[in-house]
Amino acid sequence: MTTPEAVSTEFAPGQCWAYRTRSGEEASRLLVLKVEVLNGEEVVHLSIGGLAMKNPLSPDGVTRQIGHTPIAASALRRSVTHLEERGAELPEDESGYQQWKAAADRGEAGVFTLEVAGLVDAMEEALNTAHSKQQPSSVFGKSNRRTLKR
Numbered sequence: 001m002t003t004p005e006a007v008s009t010e011f012a013p014g015q016c017w018a019y020r021t022r023s024g025e026e027a028s029r030l031l032v033l034k035v036e037v038l039n040g041e042e043v044v045h046l047s048i049g050g051l052a053m054k055n056p057l058s059p060d061g062v063t064r065q066i067g068h069t070p071i072a073a074s075a076l077r078r079s080v081t082h083l084e085e086r087g088a089e090l091p092e093d094e095s096g097y098q099q100w101k102a103a104a105d106r107g108e109a110g111v112f113t114l115e116v117a118g119l120v121d122a123m124e125e126a127l128n129t130a131h132s133k134q135q136p137s138s139v140f141g142k143s144n145r146r147t148l149k150r
Helices: 072-077 095-105 116-132
Strands: 016-019 029-038 041-054 061-072 080-085 110-112 145-147
Touching: 029 072, 029 095, 041 072, 041 116, 061 072, 061 095, 061 116, 072 080, 072 116
Parallel strands: 061 110
Antiparallel strands: 016 029, 016 080, 029 041, 041 061, 110 145
C-alpha cells in the first residue's frame, strides 16, 4: 500500500474538507474549528461528521460525529482530498477544545498523528473497549499521539 501524498495547504477555521474515509463513511466530512501553533507544531482542531462508529453507549449503537479532536497538520494533510467549502458555520460550544486545552497544559493530552481514518478507528476502538472493560490495543496508545510539552 502506498502512502498518500500530503496536500499542500493552509488550514483555516470554517473550512469543510473531504478526506480519505473509512469504508462506508464516504459522505463523512471534516470541519476545521481552530488552528494554532503549539511548541512549533501546527495543530488543527476538527469536528468530524457523517461517521458510523459503533458505540454501545449510544441509544442506537452508533456515534455519527466527533465534536472535537486535535490532529497534527501534517497528518491532516495526508488525509484530505479536496476543500469543499470555506466559511462554514462554526459551533458556538467550545467545551471540547477547552477540556483538551486544560489537559494539554497539564501535559495530559496531545495531538493525533494518525491520518483521520485511523484516528476514527482508534476512537471507535476506545469507545468499545471502555464499555467491555478490556485493555485497549496500542492503536490508541501514546505512540500515536504527541504530548505537547510546556
